[in-house]
Amino acid sequence: MTAPALVALAHGSRDPRSAATITALTEMIACMRPDLRVAPAFLDLADPDLDSVVDRLVAEGHSEIVVVPLLLTEAYHAKVDVPAVVEAARGRHDDVMIEVTDVLGIENVFFKVLDLRLREALREHRVRELDALVLAGAGSSDPVANAAIARAARAWGHHHKLPVIAAFASSAPPAAGEAVRAHRADGRRHIAVGQLMLAPGFLPDRVKELAYEAGAVAVAEPLGAHEEIAHVILARYAVGAVSLVSFEALFA
Numbered sequence: 141m142t143a144p145a146l147v148a149l150a151h152g153s154r155d156p157r158s159a160a161t162i163t164a165l166t167e168m169i170a171c172m173r174p175d176l177r178v179a180p181a182f183l184d185l186a187d188p189d190l191d192s193v194v195d196r197l198v199a200e201g202h203s204e205i206v207v208v209p210l211l212l213t214e215a216y217h218a219k220v221d222v223p224a225v226v227e228a229a230r231g232r233h234d235d236v237m238i239e240v241t242d243v244l245g246i247e248n249v250f251f252k253v254l255d256l257r258l259r260e261a262l263r264e265h266r267v268r269e270l271d272a273l274v275l276a277g278a279g280s281s282d283p284v285a286n287a288a289i290a291r292a293a294r295a296w297g298h299h300h301k302l303p304v305i306a307a308f309a310s311s312a313p314p315a316a317g318e319a320v321r322a323h324r325a326d327g328r329r330h331i332a333v334g335q336l337m338l339a340p341g342f343l344p345d346r347v348k349e350l351a352y353e354a355g356a357v358a359v360a361e362p363l364g365a366h367e368e369i370a371h372v373i374l375a376r377y378a379v380g381a382v383s384l385v386s387f388e389a390l391f392a
Contacts, residue, residue: 142201142202142204143175143176143177143381144202144204144205144206144237144239144377144380144381144384145176145177145178145179145197145202145204145205145206146169146176146177146178146179146205146206146208146373146374146377147178147179147180147181147190147193147194147197147205147206147207147208148162148165148166148169148178148179148180148181148208148210148373149180149181149182149183149190149207149208149209149210149222149225150162150180150181150182150183150186150210150338150339151182151183151184151185151210151211151217152182152183152184152185152186153185153186153339153341153342154185154186154341154342155340155341155342155345157339157340157341158186158339158340158341159180159182159186159187161338161339161340161362161364161365162180162182162210162338162339163180164364164365165180165210165365165366165369165370165373166178166179166180168365168367168370169370169373169374172367172370172371172374173374176377177197177200177202179193179196179197180193181193181207183217183221183222183225184221189225190207190225190226190228190229191225191228191229191232194229194232194233194236194238195232198233198236202236203235203236203237204236204237204238204239204381204384205236205237205238205239206238206239206240206241206377206380206381206384207222207226207238207239207240207241207380208241208244208373208376208377208380209222209240209241209242209243209244210243210244210338210373211243211244212243212244212245212246212250212277212278212288212336212337212338213243213245213246213277213278213280213282213284213285213286213288213289214243214245214282214284214285214288215280215281215282215284215285216280216281216282218243219282222240222243223240226238226240237384239380239381239383239384240380241376241377241379241380242376242379244338244369244372244373244376245288246288246289246291246292246336247372249368249371249372250336250363250368250369250372251292251295251296251299252368253363253364253366253368253369254275254296254334254335254336254360254363256366257334257335257360257361257362257363257364258332258334258358258360260360260361261332261358261359261360261361262332262358264358265357265358267330267332267357267358269330270300270302270330270331270332270357271302271303271328271329271330271331272302272303272304272305272323272326272328272330272331272332273293273296273297273300273302273303273304273305273331273332273333273334274293274304274305274306274307274316274319274320274323274331274332274333274334274351274356275289275292275293275296275297275304275305275306275307275333275334275335275336276306276307276308276309276316276319276333276334276335276336276337276347276351277289277292277306277307277308277309277336277337278308278309278310278337278343279308279309279310279311279312279343280308280311280312281311281312286306286308286312289306289308289336290306292306292336293305293306294306296334303323303326303328305319305322305323306319307319307333307347309337309343309344309346309347310343315350316333316346316347316348316350316351316354316356316359317350317351317353317354318354319333319351320333320350320351320354320355320356321354321355324354324355329355330357331355331356331357332356332357332358332359332360333347333348333351333356333358333359333360334360335347335359335360335361335362335363336363337362337363338362338363338364338369339362339363339364340361340362340364344361344362347359
């Protein structure tokens with residue numbers, strides 16, 4: 141029996157670096173699991189969209205598909221956009237089973253990747269001393285999603301035994317620059333910024349610009365394509381694949 145196809149569904153950006161990062165992540169997953177058909181898709185601003193990917197997979201003979209939303213919080217895109225595009229794809233292919241999993245969320249292993257990206261930035265800028273951190277997320281009008289970033293910031297700061305402020309690239313205060321200035325007002329001078337975002341694009345660039353303007357000594361790149369993230373995607377896929385197995389099939 142052929143395993144269900146895996147579609148990694150990302151938000152999308154006009155910045156080509158974003159699509160390249162998501163594609164690299166799906167290629168990493170395909171190398172880890174050569175038995176799986178793995179494809180990227182995007183909600184908006186980039187191609188291919190989910191309909192196009194599902195059409196292609198169906199043409200290849202796949203009748204079961206697991207969609208893993210590459211989102212770090214349960215905000216508007218997770219609650220509205222993802223269900224809408226998945227339902228539309230189901231409506232186009234009545235004979236195809238499409239399962240959508242939980243979003244990636246913020247797993248503990250992501251802090252390892254966050255630290256790796258921060259160390260890279262510190263080396264690049266030859267920074268040897270830190271006395272404060274800022275953790276920047278995308279930001280949302282949904283306070284629950286922003287609270288998840290704030291919790292992650294507290295956990296990250298506790299791990300490094302440094303004061304930390306959560307910041308947001310859009311939709312909610314404080315912005316990265318405001319967070320850096322708040323630390324400086326408290327007498328901190330060696331402030332680094334981590335980015336709890338998956339891929340490069342306008343928002344991560346804005347975080348970097350504002351943070352450096354405010355006096356940050358280093359700003360890390362987004363998480364990017366990393367095997368720890370690939371493993372979480374595969375874990376979400378595994379749960380979705382099991383959900384596609386009917387109770388009757390287990391005893392057939």
